[in-house]
Amino acid sequence: MPNDREIIGAAIRKARELGADVAGAVAAARLIDCPSAVVEKRPGSEEDRGTYIVLGLSHDPGHPELDLWEPGRGTPGDRILGKIGKELARWLQKEYGTSARLIPYRIEEGGIYLKDAASLAGIGRMGRSNLIIVPGYGPRVRFRAVWADLDSPDVEPPEGDDPCTGCENSCARACPMDAFSTGRFSRTRCLARMDADRNSGRERIDHCRACELACPAGDKG
Ligand code: SF4
Numbered sequence: 308m309p310n311d312r313e314i315i316g317a318a319i320r321k322a323r324e325l326g327a328d329v330a331g332a333v334a335a336a337r338l339i340d341c342p343s344a345v346v347e348k349r350p351g352s353e354e355d356r357g358t359y360i361v362l363g364l365s366h367d368p369g370h371p372e373l374d375l376w377e378p379g380r381g382t383p384g385d386r387i388l389g390k391i392g393k394e395l396a397r398w399l400q401k402e403y404g405t406s407a408r409l410i411p412y413r414i415e416e417g418g419i420y421l422k423d424a425a426s427l428a429g430i431g432r433m434g435r436s437n438l439i440i441v442p443g444y445g446p447r448v449r450f451r452a453v454w455a456d457l458d459s460p461d462v463e464p465p466e467g468d469d470p471c472t473g474c475e476n477s478c479a480r481a482c483p484m485d486a487f488s489t490g491r492f493s494r495t496r497c498l499a500r501m502d503a504d505r506n507s508g509r510e511r512i513d514h515c516r517a518c519e520l521a522c523p524a525g526d527k528g
């Protein structure tokens with residue numbers, strides 16, 4: 308019988324087989340006081356044991372429909388990630404008898420701070436835009452996570468290069484809300500734009516992606 312570390316490696320490979328573009332793992336305990344949890348003054352994970360397998364799906368600007376949000380249904384891209392996550396959880400149970408489950412998207416419903424999780428799992432690094440820059444994909448990746456009853460080593464991800472080195476702040480310059488005017492990302496300003504999008508009365512909402520689409524990171528030559 309493989310040990311937990313080997314099962315986690317197999318789960319990451321399986322996630323890619325099932326359709327995730329990127330995947331990684333992080334000990335659940337590391338999310339409890341992750342940077343976003345500290346800022347928001349709340350625990351960043353309901354679980355203090357086990358492992359989160361983080362799944363990422365590239366949202367190519369050529370397929371904007373992946374990101375169209377509908378009340379009560381979320382986005383098509385998130386539904387694809389949810390399906391991958393459920394299949395992965397079933398596979399872990401069937402192959403290894405490991406208890407696993409797709410966790411909710413929203414932190415208020417038992418989710419985790421997915422960008423922090425992706426960073427701690429070594430999938431990418433936080434850019435100045437407050438988005439995770441993933442090698443090969445830039446910031447155009449959405450995340451979900453599966454919790455699994457597996458012990459993972461409590462290790463820091465390797466330090467990578469700063470993904471924003473040499474960039475002249477394309478994200479900040481593209482933002483219609485001036486959300487970077489103080490030199491730091493303003494969640495409040497960005498959320499004001501998201502709220503306005505939601506209240507626009509449109510059936511399917513294409514949320515602002517200006518900072519994301521302006522980012523040169525991950526562009527393929
Ligand atoms: S999503 Fe839009 S409003 Fe929010 S920070 Fe990016 S560019 Fe600005």
Ligand code: SF4
Pocket residue numbers: 434435436437470471472474475476477478479521522523524
């Ligand atoms: S646009 Fe430039 S500064 Fe902004 S996140 Fe992308 S690489 Fe970093």
